[in-house]
Amino acid sequence: MDILGIIDYTVGWAVVAGIYAVFSLGLNVHWGFTGLFNIGIAGFFAVGAYTSALITTPPPKEELFEDFIFGGNLPELLGVFNLGIDLWFLLAILAAAIAAGIIAIPIGLLTIRLKEDYLAITTLGVAEAIRLIFLNEKWLSNGSRGLYNIPKFLGDWVSPANYNYLYLVVIFVVLGTLYLIVKRAINSPWGRVLKSIREDEMTAQANGKNILSFKLQAFILGAAIMGIGGALYAHNIRFISPITFDPLYATFVIWAMLMVGGSGNNKGAILGAFVVWGIWAGTAFLPGFFSDPSTRLFMIGVLIVAAILLKPGGIMGEERKISENKP
Amino acid sequence: MDILSKIKLLGNRIKLTPIHYFLLVVMVIIILSFLSVIKLELVVNGLIMGSIIAMGSMGLTLVYGNLKFAHIAHGDFMTLAAYIVLFILMVPLHSMGLQSTGLGPFTFGYPLLLALPFAVLIAALAAITLDVVIYRRLRDRGSSTVIIAMCSLGVAIALRGIVQVIWGGDIEQYPRLSKLYYQLPMDVRIPPDAIFITGVALISTFFLHLFLTKSKIGKAMRATADNTELARVTGINTNLVTMWTWALSAGFAAIAGVLLAVFQAQLLPSMGWSFLIPLFAAVILGGIGNPYGAFLGAMIVGVSGEVSTQWINPSYKPVIAFAILAIMLLMRPQGILGGKD
Numbered sequence: 001m002d003i004l005g006i007i008d009y010t011v012g013w014a015v016v017a018g019i020y021a022v023f024s025l026g027l028n029v030h031w032g033f034t035g036l037f038n039i040g041i042a043g044f045f046a047v048g049a050y051t052s053a054l055i056t057t058p059p060p061k062e063e064l065f066e067d068f069i070f071g072g073n074l075p076e077l078l079g080v081f082n083l084g085i086d087l088w089f090l091l092a093i094l095a096a097a098i099a100a101g102i103i104a105i106p107i108g109l110l111t112i113r114l115k116e117d118y119l120a121i122t123t124l125g126v127a128e129a130i131r132l133i134f135l136n137e138k139w140l141s142n143g144s145r146g147l148y149n150i151p152k153f154l155g156d157w158v159s160p161a162n163y164n165y166l167y168l169v170v171i172f173v174v175l176g177t178l179y180l181i182v183k184r185a186i187n188s189p190w191g192r193v194l195k196s197i198r199e200d201e202m203t204a205q206a207n208g209k210n211i212l213s214f215k216l217q218a219f220i221l222g223a224a225i226m227g228i229g230g231a232l233y234a235h236n237i238r239f240i241s242p243i244t245f246d247p248l249y250a251t252f253v254i255w256a257m258l259m260v261g262g263s264g265n266n267k268g269a270i271l272g273a274f275v276v277w278g279i280w281a282g283t284a285f286l287p288g289f290f291s292d293p294s295t296r297l298f299m300i301g302v303l304i305v306a307a308i309l310l311k312p313g314g315i316m317g318e319e320r321k322i323s324e325n326k327p
Numbered sequence: 328m329d330i331l332s333k334i335k336l337l338g339n340r341i342k343l344t345p346i347h348y349f350l351l352v353v354m355v356i357i358i359l360s361f362l363s364v365i366k367l368e369l370v371v372n373g374l375i376m377g378s379i380i381a382m383g384s385m386g387l388t389l390v391y392g393n394l395k396f397a398h399i400a401h402g403d404f405m406t407l408a409a410y411i412v413l414f415i416l417m418v419p420l421h422s423m424g425l426q427s428t429g430l431g432p433f434t435f436g437y438p439l440l441l442a443l444p445f446a447v448l449i450a451a452l453a454a455i456t457l458d459v460v461i462y463r464r465l466r467d468r469g470s471s472t473v474i475i476a477m478c479s480l481g482v483a484i485a486l487r488g489i490v491q492v493i494w495g496g497d498i499e500q501y502p503r504l505s506k507l508y509y510q511l512p513m514d515v516r517i518p519p520d521a522i523f524i525t526g527v528a529l530i531s532t533f534f535l536h537l538f539l540t541k542s543k544i545g546k547a548m549r550a551t552a553d554n555t556e557l558a559r560v561t562g563i564n565t566n567l568v569t570m571w572t573w574a575l576s577a578g579f580a581a582i583a584g585v586l587l588a589v590f591q592a593q594l595l596p597s598m599g600w601s602f603l604i605p606l607f608a609a610v611i612l613g614g615i616g617n618p619y620g621a622f623l624g625a626m627i628v629g630v631s632g633e634v635s636t637q638w639i640n641p642s643y644k645p646v647i648a649f650a651i652l653a654i655m656l657l658m659r660p661q662g663i664l665g666g667k668d
Contacts, residue, residue, distance in 0.1 A: 035473065037473050037476065037477065039399070039480060110653060110656055110657060111656060114656060114660055116471075116472070116473045116476075117396060117397035117472065117473060117476045118611075118656060118660075120397060120399070120473075120476060120480075121397060121603075121604075121607045121611075121652070122652070122653065122656070124603060124604065124607075125604045125607075125645075125648075125649035125652060126649070128601070128604060128645055128646075128649070129645070129646045129649055132643060132645065132646055135642070136640055136642055247600070248484075252480075252484050255477075255480065255481075259477075292492060293491075294488055294491030294492040294495075294496065295488065296488075297484060297485075297487060297488035297491060298484075298485050298488025298489055298491075298492060299488070300484050300485075300488070301481045301483070301484030301485025301486070301487075301488055302481070302485050303481075304477070304478070304480065304481030304484065305461060305478055305482060305485065308465070308470075308474060308477065308478050308481065309461065309464060309465070309478075312474075
């Protein structure tokens with residue numbers, strides 16, 4: 001492989017790692033800051049990806065025997081209002097965030113007042129239910145054939161061969177924006193309430209904080225970020241089907257990323273995504289047994305357990321400070 | 328005394344116990360099937376499925392009750408045990424020439440009965456080992472139950488990884504002899520292994536009942552589930568109780584895994600993971616830490632899943648189990664038989 005090929009490969013790898021970093025950031029809002037045990041990331045991922053895909057793909061064509069009935073065709077619809085910079089992309093991302101956030105509301109209302117692990121069981125069930133709905137409701141999602149005409153963001157600007165370079169920039173912009181939003185939120189009084197709830201609910205309640213409301217807000221924020229991750233994924237791969245949302249790729253890996261990187265630390269969450277995805281992609285070059293995808297599955301499990309047992313804070317532990325101004 | 332207060336008095340005298348409710352439900356099902364609103368066949372198949380869910384959920388509820396965390400790796404213990412039986416059948420027993428199928432009315436042969444106890448033993452030992460290596464350390468450190476639950480998520484992923492590394496991701500099958508379904512009265516057809524599955528489930532449940540009510544360690548387990556601190560100060564060896572809890576839980580999971588593999592006539596690395604939702608639904612229905620409740624909950628989840636296929640796409644069965652779970656969490660989080668929250 002020549003130098004250019006290596007760079008191309010690295011950029012392609014970084015795009016995926018960057019998308020995972022978005023999920024990891026969302027999970028950090030759930031688990032790292034609020035202590036919400038969500039093992040149904042795949043569900044929010046799927047809702048975000050399908051929402052943005054459905055409102056942007058062209059409507060189904062008779063001659064292809066496509067089963068779904070609604071394709072928003074947003075890029076065509078906006079037409080001249082795209083202003084040459086594909087403004088529809090922002091709308092699609094926003095819609096994905098809103099859809100994932102809306103899904104989070106009933107789940108949160110149902111489980112947040114109960115014990116923590118009920119949330120885990122419920123999110124697990126919701127993720128499976130969402131996957132089954134996208135698999136079986138062909139009118140909605142084209143069933144197992146999936147959606148495959150998802151448009152490219154700024155696809156006319158560069159040649160398809162170099163598109164990853166452009167998309168990497170897009171991902172870093174989105175990731176950076178989300179990072180700043182989450183950082184701002186967590187360092188605000190609102191974020192401090194979340195942390196106090198995570199540490200000791202009783203004390204927070206005694207101080208007059210409405211725990212249910214704060215937890216629900218955090219749950220919705222995290223879910224919305226995961227929805228954005230789903231949209232970024234859909235417009236990168238440009239093909240989604242229910243198989244995409246297998247718990248291994250859409251939930252387990254992200255948990256490993258957060259635990260390795262450091263839950264409670266946004267930089268750690270992003271770093272963890274790159275480290276774990278680096279290990280994941282790196283093992284593919286190892287000989288024989290180690291490049292087997294099943295070995296990686298085993299490794300992901302061991303990573304989570306090892307992180308909890310040996311280094312509960314991950315690579316970067318939580319920053320112990322009250323606010324930006326007072327160290 | 329007027330008639331109304333007489334009825335009230337009568338109502339006070341008749342205390343409706345869960346048994347009565349159960350009999351009432353059975354009556355309703357029989358009447359409905361006579362009116363051909365629901366197919367009795369689906370109910371019977373639901374009870375078979377319920378027996379498998381019961382095996383898994385009784386083990387799950389023991390861990391949940393005694394160690395206070397949601398053991399997410401439970402489904403993958405089922406998978407592992409099912410594959411261990413496959414290994415014992417295909418390698419040691421096969422080379423010893425024990426490879427018959429179609430024992431009596433069943434599809435499998437006696438080698439499966441020889442392999443099952445080994446799988447139970449291996450699963451129990453694996454669970455105890457994992458507890459010593461991982462969970463005990465976390466408990467001693469004073470980690471919260473959510474952290475321990477998350478650790479079990481890691482264990483679940485790793486166990487599935489082991490299964491996939493050794494056996495690959497393809498569908499496997501126990502050596503079997505295909506047989507016709509049995510035709511019972513009222514248009515009920517049951518698969519040939521149904522008697523075995525329900526039989527094993529009922530016998531194991533009976534032994535669990537004897538163990539919990541008669542043996543010293545069983546009573547200690549119930550006491551610990553009821554109030555861990557109180558159990559400790561009364562001199563119960565909680566470490567021993569924990570070991571027994573894991574052994575029983577994993578043993579039951581092993582039986583559940585093998586029964587599931589026999590019932591579905593296939594083994595998949597994801598079979599246990601995707602079984603988690605019905606398991607947890609049954610546990611929460613019955614009240615956490617209550618094995619009898621879990622048994623009842625399993626039957627409800629199993630029957631409603633099968634009966635729902637009369638109106639709903641069968642692939643939505645896990646969603647039905649999940650819907651039951653959600654309704655329960657909304658209305659009565661402590662479970663139908665009371666139980667502890």
